Amino acid sequence: xxxxxxxxxxxxxxxxxxxxxxxxxxxxxxxxxxxxxxxxxxxxxxxxxxxxxxxxxxxxxxxxxxxxxxxxxxxxxxxxxxxxxxxxxxxxxxxxxxxxxxxxxxxxxxxxxxxxxxxxxxxxxxxxxxxxxxxxxxxxxxxxxxxxxxxxxxxxxxxxxxxxxxxxxxxxxxxxxxxxxxxx
Numbered sequence: 001x002x003x004x005x006x007x008x009x010x011x012x013x014x015x016x017x018x019x020x021x022x023x024x025x026x027x028x029x030x031x032x033x034x035x036x037x038x039x040x041x042x043x044x045x046x047x048x049x050x051x052x053x054x055x056x057x058x059x060x061x062x063x064x065x066x067x068x069x070x071x072x073x074x075x076x077x078x079x080x081x082x083x084x085x086x087x088x089x090x091x092x093x094x095x096x097x098x099x100x101x102x103x104x105x106x107x108x109x110x111x112x113x114x115x116x117x118x119x120x121x122x123x124x125x126x127x128x129x130x131x132x133x134x135x136x137x138x139x140x141x142x143x144x145x146x147x148x149x150x151x152x153x154x155x156x157x158x159x160x161x162x163x164x165x166x167x168x169x170x171x172x173x174x175x176x177x178x179x180x181x182x183x184x
Contacts, residue, residue: 024119025166027153033168037155038146040110041167047106052092056085090128097127103170113170126163133159 027034060081067075096104102121103113114122114130122130137145137158148158154166 023117023154023166025115025117025154025168027155030172032172034153034155035169035172037112037167037169038149040112040169041107041149041157042146044104044106044110044112047109048092048104051105052085052089055088056081059084089131093131094124094128097122097130098124101170107167111169111171112167115166115168117164117166122165126165130159130163130165133162 025033060078063074063077063081066077067073093104096107097114100121101108101113102115107113114127116122116126134157141158145158148161149155152161156166160166
């Protein structure tokens, strides 16, 4: 119920919906935004896994060679590999999902982007939290967490639902956002 009286507020006087905006992306009105998203997410994850592992493998090789050169003393740096890889993953996901494209490198290759449920782009803390919740959910629920995406219209996984995010086809969104061409 809304009040559209003459209170000079432009019709925005009374609201009975709790002040919460509806979802920006509707799978019934815009099904092309969610077409093939789950398959693309899996491929994007594999690409991101390669991107994340390259610096870690290079660091391990450097520490191994450094250990040989220092007659075994450099191998003590191996204990830094695990914390450094976690920090690297958090920075990678936070900076890429919070960047201007709202997508990791794998997601950009697969033409996907992260948005909040109300349509805003991602930010650093959201990207880092998204990665942490993904790894926790995949560790606890193994591949069963992927089944959640098959049973909802927006193809959201468990961590997407908890954080209020959605992954969409970015090329379709940019085509839809283009203004209509005027012909005079």
